[in-house]
Amino acid sequence: MTRAWILPMLLVLCGSAVATGLILKGSFGSASGLLLAFVVLAGVNSPVIFPRSIAAGEAQRRSGVDGRPVVFWRPGCKYCIRLRIRLGRDARKVHWVNIWRDPEGAAAVRAANDGNETVPTVVVAGRPHTNPGPEWVRARLSAST
Template sequence: MTRARILPVLFLLCGAALATGLVLKGSPGTAVALLLVFVVLAGVNSPLVFPRSIGALEAQRRSAADGRPVVYWRPGCPYCLRLRARLGRHARRLHWVDIWRDPAGAAAVREANGGDETVPTVVVAGRPHTNPDPRWVREQLSRSA
């Protein structure tokens, strides 16, 4: 199992265990509600919420060709989730790199952030920006179109 899926799987397992305990105690309605909360938490922290990740080298190549920003992210990061949610449908136009799946992406983030794996790190025209405002990212995306 990859690191990206550990947190969502833990949410599902904990939710299932708690829901089972509630069902055995005679509270099936509460169990269903609690299980739904854990399923939502698992979904939000899943890599499935984000556009398909590509490798850092491929993202850099594509960005050089089309001028679109590269977003380095990782599952479970609330700031990455905020960026993704606030970008809405525009998020699919960016190049997303999951640093937990791509060692070159993690290295690029560490280089940009003084050795820290701080995400989201958005690279626009070769310049990294750590945790930028989503409106600013949307502006950069409209400039590259």
């Protein structure tokens, strides 16, 4: 859990340090804008932006029942963030598995990607797809409902 917060906390700390330097130089507007940018970047890279993760076994069981895709992801992955943001509200319909919190999920991703933890890995109907486009995932999600 703490590993997922390292990057966001570093971003906030770096933004605070740079903003403090700008404030000491008298540039309040630039400092506040820069700090806001670092906080937004930290938020995007934090686990907060993603729907609640579940265990890989539970996600696969639910997917078998409702046919919805399972997305294996990890915090800080820019491709995972892109997928999450581009899915918009539909992201809540997908089953998310954080591979840093679920060893079984990490093992499933390694098995699908020749031993690499390449994410996002999306499993639809038991078949893994590595880093598919958001439109592709949305189409599979629409087909399942």
